[in-house]
Amino acid sequence: MESVSAQVVAAVKLPVLNPGKFEIWKMRIEQYFLMTNYALWEVILNGDSPLPKRTVDGVEQTYPPTTAEEKLARKNELKARGTLLMALPNKHQLKFNSYKNAKTLIEAIEKRFGGNKESKKVQKTLLKQQYENFNGNSSEGLDQIYDRLQKLIS
Numbered sequence: 001m002e003s004v005s006a007q008v009v010a011a012v013k014l015p016v017l018n019p020g021k022f023e024i025w026k027m028r029i030e031q032y033f034l035m036t037n038y039a040l041w042e043v044i045l046n047g048d049s050p051l052p053k054r055t056v057d058g059v060e061q062t063y064p065p066t067t068a069e070e071k072l073a074r075k076n077e078l079k080a081r082g083t084l085l086m087a088l089p090n091k092h093q094l095k096f097n098s099y100k101n102a103k104t105l106i107e108a109i110e111k112r113f114g115g116n117k118e119s120k121k122v123q124k125t126l127l128k129q130q131y132e133n134f135n136g137n138s139s140e141g142l143d144q145i146y147d148r149l150q151k152l153i154s
Helices: 001-013 020-038 037-046 068-084 090-096 102-114 117-132 142-153
Strands: 053-056 059-062
Touching: 020 037, 020 068, 020 102, 037 053, 037 068, 068 102, 090 102, 117 142
Parallel strands: none
Antiparallel strands: 053 059
C-alpha cells in the first residue's frame, strides 16, 4: 500500500523548467495541469475572464468579483499563474512575475525558452564557437576554469 501512495505523489509532482529542455517541460506542464485541474489549463490556453465592469454615472469601472462564477474564474486565474511561476527556476521567477495573467505568462515563457528554428540554430552555433574557443587564463585557478567549462557544457 505504501508504494502505491508514493507513486501517486510522484505522478503529480510539479515539473520545474530546465531552460535547455523546454519542449519536454512544455509537455509535462500540460500533463500536470490536465491531471490536477483541467480548468486551469483552459485558463492558460484561453486567457482569463475579464474583470467584471459596471457603468456608474456614465463611467465604466471594474469591480472585484462578486458572483460565485466570477470568484471561481478569478481563483482559477490566480492559481494557474501561480503554478506556472512555481514551475520556473528561482532565478527566472522575478523576470516573469510582472505578467499578470496565465496566458501572457505562458506566451512569454515560450518566447524566452522555446524560440524558433532560426534562433535555436544561431544559439547552437554560438555555443559551438564558445566551446571551440574555450581556454583558461593563467590568473584563474583550475577550479574556476573547470566551473566555467561545466557551465558552458550544460
